Amino acid sequence: MRDNTEQKQAEAALIKEKEEVEKRTHQLQIYINELEAFAYSVSHDLRTPLRSIDGFSQMLFEHYNDKLDDEGKSYLQRVRSASQRMAELIDDLINLSRVTRSEMHYETVDLSALARTITMELQQSQPERDVEFTIAPGLVAKGDAHLLRVALKNLLDNAWKFSRKQASAGIKFGYAETNGQPAYFVRDNGVGFDMAYANKLFGAFQRLHAPDEFEGSGIGLATVQRIIHRHGGKIWAESAVGQGATFYFTL
The missing domain is CATH 1.10.287.130 (Signal transduction histidine kinase, dimerisation/phosphotransfer (DHp) domain)
Incomplete structure (x- = not known):
């Protein structure tokens, strides 16, 4: 009792x-x-x-x-x-x-097709640049098509921007397993950053490079993180100074 x-x-x-x-x-x-x-x-x-x-x-x-x-x-x-x-x-x-x-509308989104469209726009904006894009085919996800385009565009825009000092830049969008977890990724061979400051990456108006070196407001990655979180996923980055950067995200 x-x-x-x-x-x-x-x-x-x-x-x-x-x-x-x-x-x-x-x-x-x-x-x-x-x-x-x-x-x-x-x-x-x-x-x-x-x-x-x-x-x-x-x-x-x-x-x-x-x-x-x-x-x-x-x-x-x-x-x-x-x-x-x-x-x-x-x-x-x-x-x-x-x-x-914004209200979210879930549907099947072809991320590979989105990436191809965005990279084509980037190439048209600066046709004189020598950039090799590698986009894995058949990558799809359930989510809001508009928001996922905004997220992917911000990540690819960053890769484009921070690799511009490379004589021959390379940008990849793919899917891989990292630390036992499958994730999408955007990778570049640009300037990279010191991982000691990685905790500042996704804060609004946070910048790891001087404004006179690379333009931008510091809002892009904060926007990406909010979109990924709204889809129930997470985002993180791996990098080293002078060795490019890779941004991983799950949905």
Whole structure:
């Protein structure tokens, strides 16, 4: 009788604890949604004044160019560059928010076909570059086609960008087993990075290279991670300085 009573008390305690965890999880999700909605709203509202700053700066440069000395022209160009840079950051922040907020539609997605389309676009953007693409055939996954394209494009864009200093660059998209776990991967033979800073890779606005060396806002990998997490997967990277990088992800 005593054992039965203790068992019921333990079960009741577990149920209560589970309900408390679910309640806190629900509240946390509400806070996250509100924060993302706020970030989206603020970012969207900042676009208009930035366009005005850039637009009027351009008008000053075009119509009052002869009245400005070299120093004045330099200052004005800095204003334009800064406003354009901020506009790019805002666009990236809005896109990051959309990735989290958008409704998902699951279907069978041909990742190999997506990769071929994206790499073709990259080659057309800089036809003078010598880059060898290797795309494994027949790679498919269940997921949201739009979001998976965004994720794959960000990964391939990064591989393209960080391998541009190579006389003969190589970029691969495939499927392999790593540490006993099957995963998709994007690999390049570019500049790579120090694994000591790997924990910063997927943070928003985190950069491992100087802006004057490689352009970008530092939002791309944060976007990729959110997409992969929304699909119930995970993403990680392996690299060494000067030896390229490989990004693995599961879905």
